[in-house]
Amino acid sequence: MENHIIIDFTLFYNKYKARLYNYVFKIVRSRMLAEDIVHDVFIKLYDNYSNIRNLGRIELWLFKTARNEIYSYFRKKINKYNQDNDCWEQNASDENISELIENKELISILEHELKLMDREQSEAYYLKEYSDLSYKEIADIMDITENLVKSRIYKVRQKLKRTLESL
Amino acid sequence: MKEQDINCEVFDIMISEYMDNELPKEREASLFAHISVCENCRHEFKQQNMIKYEISKNKEAFPEELEQRIFSSIKERAPQPLYNRFNKPISVFVSYGMAVILVVIIMFSFWQIQKMRTEVGTLREAYRVSYERVQTQTREMNLIMNNMPAYRVGGQAETY
Numbered sequence: 001m002e003n004h005i006i007i008d009f010t011l012f013y014n015k016y017k018a019r020l021y022n023y024v025f026k027i028v029r030s031r032m033l034a035e036d037i038v039h040d041v042f043i044k045l046y047d048n049y050s051n052i053r054n055l056g057r058i059e060l061w062l063f064k065t066a067r068n069e070i071y072s073y074f075r076k077k078i079n080k081y082n083q084d085n086d087c088w089e090q091n092a093s094d095e096n097i098s099e100l101i102e103n104k105e106l107i108s109i110l111e112h113e114l115k116l117m118d119r120e121q122s123e124a125y126y127l128k129e130y131s132d133l134s135y136k137e138i139a140d141i142m143d144i145t146e147n148l149v150k151s152r153i154y155k156v157r158q159k160l161k162r163t164l165e166s167l
Numbered sequence: 168m169k170e171q172d173i174n175c176e177v178f179d180i181m182i183s184e185y186m187d188n189e190l191p192k193e194r195e196a197s198l199f200a201h202i203s204v205c206e207n208c209r210h211e212f213k214q215q216n217m218i219k220y221e222i223s224k225n226k227e228a229f230p231e232e233l234e235q236r237i238f239s240s241i242k243e244r245a246p247q248p249l250y251n252r253f254n255k256p257i258s259v260f261v262s263y264g265m266a267v268i269l270v271v272i273i274m275f276s277f278w279q280i281q282k283m284r285t286e287v288g289t290l291r292e293a294y295r296v297s298y299e300r301v302q303t304q305t306r307e308m309n310l311i312m313n314n315m316p317a318y319r320v321g322g323q324a325e326t327y
Contacts, residue, residue, distance in 0.1 A: 006241075013237070018229045025227050035233045042237050046244065107225045110218060128187050129222050135189055154183040161214045 005049050013042060016062050022130040024066050027123055028073070029115065037069045063131055064141050106164075113163045117156065124152040178208045186219050 020041065025034035044065055045052075052061055114122045120142070127138045128149075135153075139146040181198045184190040190198065202208050 006245075009241075017234075018226070021229050021233070022226050031230070035230060035236070039233060039237055039240065043240055043244070046241050106217075107221045110221055111225065129219070130226070135187070150180075150184065150189070153187065154180055157183050157186070157215055157218065158179070160218050161211070164214060164218070 005046070008055075009042075009046050009049060012045065012058055012062075016059055017042075019059075019131050020062055020066055023063065023126055024070060026114075026126040026130065027070055027119070033073060037066060037073060040069055041066045059131070059133065060137055060140055063127065063133065067141055109163060109167070110160055113160055114156070117159065121152045121156055124149050125156040128153055175205065175207050175211075178202070178205070179211050182208070182212050182215055186215055 017038070021034060021038050024037050024041075025031065028034050028037065041062060045058075045062065052058065054061075114125070124138060124142060127133060127141065128135075131138075133141070135146045135149045138149045142149065178198060178201050181190055181194060185195065185198060202212055
């Protein structure tokens with residue numbers, strides 16, 4: 001029984017670890033915090049594996065749990081991580097958009113723009129780009145409508161395009 | 168807003184859906200038909216494609232230390248010593264116990280069958296002896312009866 005759980009867990013872990021980590025990292029912008037959250041999510045998966053009813057939609061469970069963890073950390077531990085050098089707020093303030101333009105780092109410009117956006121807007125976009133979930137699944141995770149997911153992603157794309165065009 | 172702009176916005180939304188693999192196949196033809204004739208939408212498509220490419224290649228590698236940390240936490244959580252000492256051996260001992268009980272039952276059954284066979288043999292011998300005795304007695308009775316003088320009922324005994 002125990003072996004069966006470990007094997008199943010390892011399969012799910014290998015399948016979703018990169019996607020989950022990238023999603024969490026892009027939202028929290030801190031390696032340390034992202035690692036803590038991803039660690040806690042996978043431990044929760046292991047602890048609750050027998051109680052998860054719909055194993056066919058395990059990715060929804062993972063991303064939803066990760067999202068809850070992210071917002072829980074933001075509520076409770078934001079002060080602790082604000083002091084870390086790795087924290088995104090610190091990085092965001094250190095980065096100079098003109099330097100990025102000079103260096104012609106397109107991705108840095110795009111990421112900088114995404115950092116400045118409303119978190120819920122960029123979250124829908126990151127969920128789509130990094131989790132490979134459908135609009136419907138993202139809507140389930142974010143507890144919003146499918147049309148709102150589509151609209152948020154579209155708006156993010158338009159902003160990114162305008163940023164590139166303004167260079 | 169011009170009618171063409173409104174029309175292009177519809178196709179821009181379709182481009183976004185296409186980038187997300189959410190545009191139904193039957194609508195792809197109309198999107199590409201429009202892109203082929205509309206410079207703005209062609210530009211939009213190229214820009215969005217470039218953005219998607221840049222974003223998709225900017226993925227973080229999963230940290231090795233995190234992997235070690237996760238599996239080390241799981242190892243700590245799994246009740247290994249208790250599990251090894253109690254759960255697993257109990258199941259093994261139960262199997263051994265069942266095997267021993269099975270062997271004992273089989274041996275007991277053989278012993279019982281042997282015992283019954285012996286008893287049946289003894290009974291059969293006793294029956295044979297009794298049967299032979301009865302046969303002997305029957306033969307003796309016949310001899311005695313055949314050697315007795317004939318006797319007429321209600322009269323004197325006939326003499327030969």
